[in-house]
Amino acid sequence: QVQLVESGGGLVQAGGSLKLSCAASGRTFSDYAIGWFRQAPGNQREFVAYIRWNGESTYYADSVKGRFTISRDIAKNTVYLQMNSLKPEDTAVYYCAAKSGYGVIGYQLYAYWGQGTQVTVSS
Numbered sequence: 001q002v003q004l005v006e007s008g009g010g011l012v013q014a015g016g017s018l019k020l021s022c023a024a025s026g027r028t029f030s031d032y033a034i035g036w037f038r039q040a041p042g043n044q045r046e047f048v049a050y051i052r053w054n055g056e057s058t059y060y061a062d063s064v065k066g067r068f069t070i071s072r073d074i075a076k077n078t079v080y081l082q083m084n085s086l087k088p089e090d091t092a093v094y095y096c097a098a099k100s101g102y103g104v105i106g107y108q109l110y111a112y113w114g115q116g117t118q119v120t121v122s123s
Contacts, residue, residue: 002026002112004096009117012086018119020081022096029053032100034079036070037107038092038119047105048094049081059104064090086121093118 008020022034036048049070050059058070069082079096094117097110 002098004098004112004114006094006096006114006117009094009119011120011122014086014088014121014123016086016121017082017084018086020083020094020096020117020119022079022081022114024077024079024098029077029098032098033104034070034072035097035099035104035107035110036079036081036094037097037110038090038094039116040092043092045095045107046092047107050104051079083119086119088121088123091119091121 003025005023006020008018010018012018030053033050033052035050037045038048039045047061048064049068051070051072055072060068067085072079096114098112099110103109
């Protein structure tokens, strides 16, 4: 059974940084990709960043490009999202998700989801 557990959320002032973690377990992820999504109240779930488990490719939403960095530690089976220069509009629940096959952005492509971690950026 695949399990994804996010951590690292919290309250931060605008301009600050947070690093989210997504600990994965339950299978071999070598042929999988991990995505980060976020959802603010009243909004649809939004794609944030993507990384293939082998690290060969990464992809970012335009809204976070240059501020967020996705990475993974194979030994720890963990994917990270380093978030810098945070803005109030980054406030949301952040989810990590796992998928196999093609596609990057569509949340429907991801079969496994974590429970989410709250990120709040104050102005």
